[in-house]
Amino acid sequence: MTEAPRRTALDATHRALGATMTDFAGWDMPLRYGSERDEHVAVRTRAGLFDLSHMGEITVTGSGAADLLDFALVGNIGGVAVGRARYTMICDAEGGILDDLIVYRLGETEYMVVANASNAQVVLDALTERADGFAAEVRDDRDAYALLAVQGPESPGILKGLTDADLDGLKYYAGLPGTVAGVPALIARTGYTGEDGFELFVRPSDAVALWEALTAAGKDAGLVPCGLSCRDTLRLEAGMPLYGHELTTGTTPFDAGLGRVVKFEKTTNDGDFVGRAALEAARDRAETQPPRKLVGLIAEGRRVPRAGYPVVGPDGAVIGEVTSGAPSPTLGKPVAMAYVDAAHAAPGTAGVAVDIRGTHEPYEVVALPFYKRQK
Amino acid sequence: MNNPQQLRYSKEHEWLSAAEEGVSAIGITEHAANALGDVVFVQLPAVGDTVTAGETCGELESTKSVSDLYSPVDGEVTEINEDVVSDPSLVNTAPFEGGWLFKVKVSGEPDDLLTADEYTAFTG
Numbered sequence: 366m367t368e369a370p371r372r373t374a375l376d377a378t379h380r381a382l383g384a385t386m387t388d389f390a391g392w393d394m395p396l397r398y399g400s401e402r403d404e405h406v407a408v409r410t411r412a413g414l415f416d417l418s419h420m421g422e423i424t425v426t427g428s429g430a431a432d433l434l435d436f437a438l439v440g441n442i443g444g445v446a447v448g449r450a451r452y453t454m455i456c457d458a459e460g461g462i463l464d465d466l467i468v469y470r471l472g473e474t475e476y477m478v479v480a481n482a483s484n485a486q487v488v489l490d491a492l493t494e495r496a497d498g499f500a501a502e503v504r505d506d507r508d509a510y511a512l513l514a515v516q517g518p519e520s521p522g523i524l525k526g527l528t529d530a531d532l533d534g535l536k537y538y539a540g541l542p543g544t545v546a547g548v549p550a551l552i553a554r555t556g557y558t559g560e561d562g563f564e565l566f567v568r569p570s571d572a573v574a575l576w577e578a579l580t581a582a583g584k585d586a587g588l589v590p591c592g593l594s595c596r597d598t599l600r601l602e603a604g605m606p607l608y609g610h611e612l613t614t615g616t617t618p619f620d621a622g623l624g625r626v627v628k629f630e631k632t633t634n635d636g637d638f639v640g641r642a643a644l645e646a647a648r649d650r651a652e653t654q655p656p657r658k659l660v661g662l663i664a665e666g667r668r669v670p671r672a673g674y675p676v677v678g679p680d681g682a683v684i685g686e687v688t689s690g691a692p693s694p695t696l697g698k699p700v701a702m703a704y705v706d707a708a709h710a711a712p713g714t715a716g717v718a719v720d721i722r723g724t725h726e727p728y729e730v731v732a733l734p735f736y737k738r739q740k
Numbered sequence: 741m742n743n744p745q746q747l748r749y750s751k752e753h754e755w756l757s758a759a760e761e762g763v764s765a766i767g768i769t770e771h772a773a774n775a776l777g778d779v780v781f782v783q784l785p786a787v788g789d790t791v792t793a794g795e796t797c798g799e800l801e802s803t804k805s806v807s808d809l810y811s812p813v814d815g816e817v818t819e820i821n822e823d824v825v826s827d828p829s830l831v832n833t834a835p836f837e838g839g840w841l842f843k844v845k846v847s848g849e850p851d852d853l854l855t856a857d858e859y860t861a862f863t864g
Binding site: 385396397400401402594598667668669671691692699722 | 774777778780781783801803804805806829832
């Protein structure tokens with residue numbers, strides 16, 4: 366089944382800017398406007414402006430909203446304070462990851478769940494099904510929001526000129542309703558780049574005005590429009606997983622080295638949640654029989670590893686698989702994330718290589734992330 | 741996009757310069773460079789290698805993908821562009837000039853090479 370890709374409220378803006386567009390999870394999205402490396406560097410050193418309107422917003426309301434989310438997700442969502450956000454996951458009964466999510470607590474009885482575009486329908490269906498018996502309403506708000514992100518060290522300064530909101534008081538992983546450039550927005554200090562930055566959830570009808578105001582306000586600071594290509598290399602350098610690459614239904618959070626997001630003790634109920642038994646087993650397994658570990662690989666040469674390429678040991682035997690790879694603009698070398706057998710996963714392990722189309726290229730095993738910003 | 745008139749083009753998006761003493765330079769077109777995005781690595785044939793029209797003779801890596809490099813003609817490689825090996829971004833910034841890839845002593849060429857106007861229409 367092929368449907369025409371969906372277009373965001375900023376589609377005409379992207380085309381006027383000369384963006385190269387790409388089909389991403391059924392959406393026609395900007396891949397890059399000019400050089401993706403320049404866009405990457407702009408976010409690391411100045412600021413970048415992204416259209417992320419393909420992300421899937423789902424609102425959960427009602428007196429049982431916290432109970433539902435504690436049951437449906439692996440995190441302790443009832444323990445999230447109003448105005449704060451949490452990175453979490455939704456798993457199936459076998460502990461497999463259906464999606465990774467950010468959940469914002471907008472009020473005592475109101476949450477917004479933000480899912481990946483590719484999984485938004487799966488998450489919506491799962492939440493709706495799991496809501497049975499809870500005093501909570503699950504609402505599809507995908508069409509209610511456009512999402513713009515301003516990321517990079519200059520982003521607080523750029524935003525300050527456009528809003529009266531208390532940005533200094535807005536911590537990382539917090540969100541508050543406010544007004545930006547005269548437009549009502551949920552202002553969140555979140556992102557997927559490894560830099561300081563903000564995500565602004567607004568009405569689609571306000572998206573163009575906000576984009577233009579941010580572009581004008583950021584001009585002197587060096588803000589540039591940024592596409593999904595640099596978003597991918599930014600998150601890769603920051604060691605952040607991407608669904609479909611590091612995270613799949615065949616992977617539990619413990620397999621992905623993200624067991625910390627699973628909370629067996631929850632605030633609002635007795636700790637029962639979908640996937641609990643399987644995840645307890647996965648936790649125990651990870652301790653006694655370490656699975657393949659997610660590691661960083663840095664190239665000694667210049668050939669770029671791609672998702673699916675085999676990782677090989679000193680004797681040439683396959684010891685893992687690349688899940689994401691790209692040339693890193695910050696390091697100036699190709700880097701990859703890969704699942705590697707525990708015996709070869711320690712940083713500095715000798716003799717590890719990636720099979721790049723038949724040639725074994727030497728790679729250094731490192732701990733993630735590749736890049737951590739100076740605070 | 742402005743495809744120089746003095747060059748000829750393959751449907752695999754390589755260009756071929758007019759021969760000087762039987763030797764032509766080969767590169768990829770601006771259209772191809774734009775489609776690839778930032779080129780970060782080029783693997784070229786070695787001087788002395790024999791290349792065959794329409795067959796792969798190297799590869800170009802960009803941020804998002806890797807692409808095979810095809811020779812548009814038959815011949816023997818006489819020179820490679822060391823500048824582009826050390827700075828692959830030349831493929832993006834000057835695909836028809838400083839971003840040339842290698843030179844070939846041409847021994848044969850296919851009959852389907854395109855003129856600039858034909859290539860422009862082909863990629864239109």
